[in-house]
Each structure stands twice: as C-alpha cells, then as structure tokens.
Amino acid sequence: MSEDLYLELLDNLFDGVYYVDRNRVITFWNKACERLTGYSKTEVMGKSCSDNILKHIDSHGRELCIKGCPLHATIEDGKMREALLYLHHKDGHRVPVHIRVSPLTDEQGNIIGGIEVFSDGTQSLQTLQELEHLKNEIFIDPLLKIGNRRYAEMIFQTRLYELNAFNVPCGVVFLDVDNFKSINDTYGHLIGDRVLLMVSRSIASALRGTDTLIRWGGYEMLIFLPNVTPAGLKTITERIRMFVESSFLMIENQKVAVTVSIGSTLLNKQDTLESLTQRMDTLLYQSKQGGKNRSTIG
Numbered sequence: 001m002s003e004d005l006y007l008e009l010l011d012n013l014f015d016g017v018y019y020v021d022r023n024r025v026i027t028f029w030n031k032a033c034e035r036l037t038g039y040s041k042t043e044v045m046g047k048s049c050s051d052n053i054l055k056h057i058d059s060h061g062r063e064l065c066i067k068g069c070p071l072h073a074t075i076e077d078g079k080m081r082e083a084l085l086y087l088h089h090k091d092g093h094r095v096p097v098h099i100r101v102s103p104l105t106d107e108q109g110n111i112i113g114g115i116e117v118f119s120d121g122t123q124s125l126q127t128l129q130e131l132e133h134l135k136n137e138i139f140i141d142p143l144l145k146i147g148n149r150r151y152a153e154m155i156f157q158t159r160l161y162e163l164n165a166f167n168v169p170c171g172v173v174f175l176d177v178d179n180f181k182s183i184n185d186t187y188g189h190l191i192g193d194r195v196l197l198m199v200s201r202s203i204a205s206a207l208r209g210t211d212t213l214i215r216w217g218g219y220e221m222l223i224f225l226p227n228v229t230p231a232g233l234k235t236i237t238e239r240i241r242m243f244v245e246s247s248f249l250m251i252e253n254q255k256v257a258v259t260v261s262i263g264s265t266l267l268n269k270q271d272t273l274e275s276l277t278q279r280m281d282t283l284l285y286q287s288k289q290g291g292k293n294r295s296t297i298g
Contacts, residue, residue: 021113024049038090055088061242074101075114092249093201096121141215144200152214155224156273163267170267171225171233174280175260178292180219198247206243237264237295259293
C-alpha cells in the first residue's frame with residue numbers, strides 16, 4: 001500500500017487520529033480531529049499539542065499537558081496507554097474522549113514520536129433523550145438546547161416522588177455565572193451567548209447519564225442528581241466548578257473565561273420547588289459572599 005493511500009485511509013477514519021514528533025509537534029491531523037475538536041488542520045499542523053489546542057484534563061480537572069501527559073509518557077517509555085479524558089473544544093467547552101496512545105518508531109525501533117487515537121466519549125444525557133422523545137419545544141431552552149424552567153417543574157415532581165415512595169435520594173445544584181454582566185458589556189450579547197453555551201456544555205460533560213441540566217433563567221442553571229450520596233454530591237459539584245473554570249473561548253487572540261458560584265443541597269421529602277430553590281439561593285449567596293468560584297453545600 002502506498003503512503004498516500006495509507007494517509008488517505010487514516011484521514012477518513014471515524015476516530016480522531018493525530019501524530020506528534022518527539023517534541024510533541026503535530027505532524028498529522030485527520031478530518032475526525034477537525035470534527036471532534038473544532039480545530040482545522042491548518043490551525044494545528046506544526047504546533048505543539050499543548051499550545052491552546054486540546055489541553056486534556058482528567059476528571060479531577062488536572063491539566064495533563066502540563067503534568068501527566070499520556071502521549072509524552074508513551075514517547076518516553078514506549079508503552080501504550082488509554083484513558084477517558086476531557087479535551088478543550090475550539091468553542092470553549094469540554095468534550096469527553098476515550099484516548100489510545102501508541103509510540104511511533106523508525107526501522108531501527110527507535111521512538112520518533114507518538115500517535116493518539118480518540119473517539120467521542122459523550123453519553124447522551126437521559127434528559128436530552130427525554131426531550132427528544134417529547135418532541136415538544138415547550139420544555140427546551142432555545143439557546144442552550146437543555147431543559148427550561150417548565151421542564152424543571154416536571155423533573156422536580158418525579159424526583160420528589162422517587163424520594164417519598166422509594167427513598168431514592170436526589171442532590172440538587174444551583175449555580176450562576178460569576179460577573180456575567182461584564183462579559184456582555186465588554187464583548188456583546190453574541191459572545192455572551194457563546195459563553196453560556198460553553199458553560200452548559202462543560203457542565204454536561206461533568207454529569208452522569210441520569211442527571212438533568214436545566215436553564216433556570218438568564219445565566220442561572222439548575223441540576224438534578226438522582227441517587228447521589230452526600231459525598232457524591234460534593235464530588236460532582238466540585239467537578240462542575242472545575243470544568244467550568246478550565247474552559248475558555250479565544251476571542252481575537254484574547255482568552256475569555258468565566259467561573260461559577262454554586263449552592264448544593266439534598267432534596268427533602270417535605271420540599272416544594274419554591275422551598276428548594278429558596279434554600280439553594282441562600283447557599284449560592286454564601287458562595288458569592290465567600291469570593292465566588294466556589295460551592296456551598298447545605
């Protein structure tokens with residue numbers, strides 16, 4: 001098989017495939033990489049894979065391009081690796097990907113670089129599946145394509161019934177974007193909308209398949225986490241905060257990033273939607289007063 005035909009086959013694979021040399025400079029970038037990351041071949045070829053491109057993080061929010069890069073480790077020791085990580089999409093949000101890393105060697109067996117193959121690890125949220133099944137835009141936020149406040153009322157009643165009838169616990173997270181007005185004032189509402197999309201997509205990547213993400217209004221979001229322990233609520237809440245903190249847009253070579261303040265609680269059997277949101281609003285206010293970009297659980 002000729003080299004040109006081999007490269008054409010790689011270019012048309014469903015999975016993303018890219019090569020780097022020993023300095024982690026990208027020397028091949030296929031069409032699936034463009035589709036999954038939003039970055040074109042011309043934007044990345046000849047650049048380091050850590051130059052504001054993929055910026056992989058793990059589930060704890062650690063930036064692996066700075067420390068712990070699987071591709072760098074494979075180039076050093078020649079061992080194959082695989083992991084579930086979260087890459088940075090050009091639109092700013094985080095995308096879960098399953099990566100497989102292998103060394104590239106010359107005819108003498110010397111390592112001359114590495115190859116990473118990655119596939120979309122996104123699991124369709126049960127919320128989106130239900131929304132699609134309903135085929136009813138009355139429950140969908142038109143910008144973010146997630147549930148709206150009316151959908152929240154329906155999910156609340158479901159989770160409250162599960163708690164009272166079967167003792168299935170449910171954690172609830174309430175958050176808003178810190179200093180969002182200044183984003184709109186500085187960059188305009190179109191960029192503000194892109195920031196909200198970035199935030200909602202990064203949050204969705206941090207959630208489980210059974211969790212429900214809601215746009216409560218403006219730049220506030222509500223999340224229902226069924227069957228979660230107090231420890232699990234704390235873990236997921238912190239993951240949400242970290243995922244948003246590590247997301248960013250590049251606007252005319254300027255990095256635009258935001259943080260969120262969060263209030264989290266467990267649903268009580270006596271709760272109404274009003275009492276629940278009042279309790280979470282108080283917790284959110286404590287996070288704001290404490291310096292923002294933090295969570296308060298109560």
